[in-house]
Amino acid sequence: MTPRDEEELAAMVRAAAGPLRVQGGGTKADMLRPVRAAAVLSTAAMSGITLYSPSELVLRARAGTRLAEIESVLAAHGQQIIAEPPRFFGPAQTIGGVVASNISGPRRIGGGAMRDHVLGVRAVNGSGEILNFGGRVLKNVTGLDLAKLLTGSFGTLAVMTEVTLKVLPAAEAVGTVVVPAADARAAVEVMAAGLGSPFSVSGAAYLPRDARAYLRIEDFAESVAYRCAKLAGGVAGAEILGGEESKALWAGIRDCAALPPGEAVWRVSVRPSAGPGVLRDVAFAGVSGFMDWGGGLLWLSGPATRAAHEAVCAAARGGAGVWWLMRGPEALRAAVEVIPPEAPALAALRRRMTAKFDPRGIFNPLKMWAA
Amino acid sequence: MRAMKQLDPKPEILARRGEIIAGLLRILPKRAVIAEAVSLKPYETDALTAYRQVPLAVVLPEDEGQVVDILKFCAAEGVRVIPRGAGTSLSGGALPLADSVVVGLMRMNRILEVNYPDRYAVVQPGVTNIGITRAVADAGYFYAPDPSSQLACMVGGNVGMNSGGAHCLKYGVTANNLLGLRLVTMAGEVLELGGTHCDAAGYDWLGLVTGSEGQLGILTEVTVRILRAPEGARAMLAGFASNEVAGECVAAIIASGIIPVALEFMDRPAIHACEAFAHAGYPLEAQALLIIEVEGSEDEQDATLRRLREICERFAPVSMRVARTDEESAAIWKGRKGAFGAVGRISPDYLCMDGVIPTSRLGEVLRRIEEMSEDYGLKVANIFHAGDGNLHPLIMYDANEPSSFARAERFGAEILTLCVEAGGCLTGEHGVGVEKRELMRVQFSPGELEQMRAVKDVFDPHWLLNPAKVFPL
Numbered sequence: 001m002t003p004r005d006e007e008e009l010a011a012m013v014r015a016a017a018g019p020l021r022v023q024g025g026g027t028k029a030d031m032l033r034p035v036r037a038a039a040v041l042s043t044a045a046m047s048g049i050t051l052y053s054p055s056e057l058v059l060r061a062r063a064g065t066r067l068a069e070i071e072s073v074l075a076a077h078g079q080q081i082i083a084e085p086p087r088f089f090g091p092a093q094t095i096g097g098v099v100a101s102n103i104s105g106p107r108r109i110g111g112g113a114m115r116d117h118v119l120g121v122r123a124v125n126g127s128g129e130i131l132n133f134g135g136r137v138l139k140n141v142t143g144l145d146l147a148k149l150l151t152g153s154f155g156t157l158a159v160m161t162e163v164t165l166k167v168l169p170a171a172e173a174v175g176t177v178v179v180p181a182a183d184a185r186a187a188v189e190v191m192a193a194g195l196g197s198p199f200s201v202s203g204a205a206y207l208p209r210d211a212r213a214y215l216r217i218e219d220f221a222e223s224v225a226y227r228c229a230k231l232a233g234g235v236a237g238a239e240i241l242g243g244e245e246s247k248a249l250w251a252g253i254r255d256c257a258a259l260p261p262g263e264a265v266w267r268v269s270v271r272p273s274a275g276p277g278v279l280r281d282v283a284f285a286g287v288s289g290f291m292d293w294g295g296g297l298l299w300l301s302g303p304a305t306r307a308a309h310e311a312v313c314a315a316a317r318g319g320a321g322v323w324w325l326m327r328g329p330e331a332l333r334a335a336v337e338v339i340p341p342e343a344p345a346l347a348a349l350r351r352r353m354t355a356k357f358d359p360r361g362i363f364n365p366l367k368m369w370a371a
Numbered sequence: 372m373r374a375m376k377q378l379d380p381k382p383e384i385l386a387r388r389g390e391i392i393a394g395l396l397r398i399l400p401k402r403a404v405i406a407e408a409v410s411l412k413p414y415e416t417d418a419l420t421a422y423r424q425v426p427l428a429v430v431l432p433e434d435e436g437q438v439v440d441i442l443k444f445c446a447a448e449g450v451r452v453i454p455r456g457a458g459t460s461l462s463g464g465a466l467p468l469a470d471s472v473v474v475g476l477m478r479m480n481r482i483l484e485v486n487y488p489d490r491y492a493v494v495q496p497g498v499t500n501i502g503i504t505r506a507v508a509d510a511g512y513f514y515a516p517d518p519s520s521q522l523a524c525m526v527g528g529n530v531g532m533n534s535g536g537a538h539c540l541k542y543g544v545t546a547n548n549l550l551g552l553r554l555v556t557m558a559g560e561v562l563e564l565g566g567t568h569c570d571a572a573g574y575d576w577l578g579l580v581t582g583s584e585g586q587l588g589i590l591t592e593v594t595v596r597i598l599r600a601p602e603g604a605r606a607m608l609a610g611f612a613s614n615e616v617a618g619e620c621v622a623a624i625i626a627s628g629i630i631p632v633a634l635e636f637m638d639r640p641a642i643h644a645c646e647a648f649a650h651a652g653y654p655l656e657a658q659a660l661l662i663i664e665v666e667g668s669e670d671e672q673d674a675t676l677r678r679l680r681e682i683c684e685r686f687a688p689v690s691m692r693v694a695r696t697d698e699e700s701a702a703i704w705k706g707r708k709g710a711f712g713a714v715g716r717i718s719p720d721y722l723c724m725d726g727v728i729p730t731s732r733l734g735e736v737l738r739r740i741e742e743m744s745e746d747y748g749l750k751v752a753n754i755f756h757a758g759d760g761n762l763h764p765l766i767m768y769d770a771n772e773p774s775s776f777a778r779a780e781r782f783g784a785e786i787l788t789l790c791v792e793a794g795g796c797l798t799g800e801h802g803v804g805v806e807k808r809e810l811m812r813v814q815f816s817p818g819e820l821e822q823m824r825a826v827k828d829v830f831d832p833h834w835l836l837n838p839a840k841v842f843p844l
Contacts, residue, residue: 115570137728142815144827169628196599350573353826353829369573
């Protein structure tokens with residue numbers, strides 16, 4: 001089912017006889033648990049930017065609008081989506097899917113996550129009611145923040161039909177300080193020093209295959225030159241990359257170009273100093289990857305086996321963090337905990353919450369949890 | 372003077388007051404329970420002083436275990452609970468009910484952990500907002516949200532209201548600066564939400580609880596991001612011939628790609644009130660004033676201020692002053708930071724509104740507020756976080772004149788309705804509280820309010836936590 005507007009979508013929800021696979025472009029069907037549903041409800045035909053006011057830093061688009069379209073319109077006005085969502089999932093990604101999955105790129109470490117820039121959401125709940133939460137202004141604490149609750153809920157609570165985002169000017173210039181790092185621990189030290197500097201580092205990543213840590217500065221040209229020089233000053237072997245090289249490098253980090261080939265892909269978030277421990281603890285299972293967010297985010301790949309998955313879970317737990325199974329064969333995704341299980345009290349709360357939005361349990365059932 | 376209807380106390384709870392206090396004394400040390408009339412008096416109101424109600428009792432827990440015991444006890448007894456931080460809410464968020472127990476968190480005021488390599492701090496909810504920055508300032512760090520009340524207000528209340536401040540255009544509001552929370556539900560269950568890492572797997576409970584105004588649980592621990600402070604900061608001011616022109620200048624600044632760390636707007640009445648109070652050297656001939664702050668090294672500040680100057684000059688400023696030193700920056704900020712005191716000096720009482728509008732509607736919204744001011748016969752001064760559209764009209768009234776407060780409230784409601792009609796919202800950083808409760812119907816449909824109530828039900832099925840706030844009665 002590909003409704004053309006919100007009313008049509010709401011009517012389809014009300015008429016639905018059973019579970020629906022809720023999606024935009026369907027690019028995250030291989031992420032988290034498989035959804036067993038007789039029908040697909042896609043927002044892909046609900047497309048278009050409905051409001052863009054560059055001087056107010058606000059963009060609103062129907063859920064099925066492709067990320068690429070939004071980014072090109074923003075770029076034409078010298079602006080960007082702050083959280084830098086990865087294009088890991090391919091060109092069919094819609095803005096609804098990007099918000100529903102809350103996956104952010106390198107700039108998350110300083111600029112915030114997708115969820116930090118969702119100003120408002122229109123959505124249809126499981127009873128087929130059209131609801132509007134949040135708004136189009138940059139500050140809003142009116143009532144419970146259900147726009148945040150829907151962000152990252154993978155279509156399990158309601159079907160988003162339109163989202164409103166805070167956007168920001170794209171920086172005039174970008175530069176990267178490249179620092180040799182013998183291992184992950186050394187890299188985290190370099191990144192912590194950068195992120196702990198007064199220079200507003202907007203990206204901090206480590207690619208083991210390069211044995212280098214990267215620190216990004218985005219600002220006016222004179223500031224980029226000054227800050228890169230300050231960060232590189234006195235650091236043995238440090239080099240500075242210019243704008244074009246920097247852009248290519250960070251697009252690759254954002255889109256996981258450096259991820260070694262593997263059958264399964266995971267993402268792990270821990271506090272930055274725990275990142276090296278995660279890389280170390282998954283190695284025995286044939287899992288490897290790279291670090292973003294100063295060491296706090298790991299993109300990992302390896303064999304699509306239960307053993308490899310358990311190794312990732314254990315490593316994430318060891319760093320007091322969380323994991324997501326980003327890609328893998330259906331059998332694996334149906335059999336394992338694709339994200340960490342909640343404590344019992346929270347799980348009970350979550351089940352009651354789901355029932356309040358989707359009383360019949362028809363939206364993406366079991367997409368996130370097995371029960 | 373009380374214009375708004377309140378929830379009726381439960382007679383069976385009032386009748387059992389002695390028993391309930393005895394029960395609280397069984398689970399808490401004596402020093403943690405306040406039941407004497409004279410000691411309860413300070414808790415009858417918060418910073419929305421027009422509303423007052425002495426509670427049944429006040430408890431001041433010292434640790435999470437006591438919070439759990441209090442909530443389990445109150446849940447079992449059917450007693451309503453009002454969480455309270457420093458009591459600085461401008462929307463009546465901590466206003467008690469006659470049959471309620473106020474849970475004050477000021478004794479849970481320890482900083483539990485500061486971690487510089489991972490850039491976070493774990494604090495108890497009774498730590499003041501400025502207390503975090505003070506604890507990390509020697510290492511060059513700060514905690515970004517900076518509400519005006521930051522010397523007094525507590526982190527727990529900041530989370531409850533999702534507080535902002537003058538610098539949130541660049542650094543975001545409370546929600547954007549949190550990593551984790553510990554929350555005790557009305558059933559006495561302790562939930563760990565988030566942690567010390569970025570982003571949750573699963574639902575964004577952290578985001579839901581932030582700004583929930585004590586409707587979902589009581590916080591016992593808050594993990595915040597701390598940031599390394601920039602090398603320096605400097606301010607400039609520019610006065611303009613009209614609100615509209617100043618508004619256009621704001622749009623031009625944003626369009627140029629500069630996001631100043633602060634971008635504050637004052638209208639003529641605010642300029643005059645602040646100047647009379649602080650002698651900050653504000654241009655009295657200006658109809659509107661912008662205070663703009665930039666960050667970075669000296670050279671970076673110079674470069675950005677030069678760009679800003681060029682932009683401002685395109686709008687024929689009647690006055691412009693760029694600070695050369697920290698002292699000159701402080702002088703520029705002095706009037707703005709003293710704005711509430713300044714208005715308090717020219718009017719016996721005032722209501723501070725907190726609506727948000729799309730910034731493109733600034734001129735017409737301020738014009739309408741001016742007309743309303745004449746209709747209601749009440750003066751108003753506008754102070755405004757210009758970059759994000761967060762208006763703070765200060766409506767001046769005299770509490771000794773009976774009709775004055777009622778008119779001020781109606782005036783305020785009309786301003787907030789106007790904000791919603793202009794595409795904005797009722798509150799940008801103060802919260803709905805008791806003040807804007809009935810106006811929620813202006814912004815939300817019955818179905819939307821019902822969905823929010825359903826979320827409240829999930830956490831607090833008997834509606835014992837901070838009732839008669841946020842949702843219209």
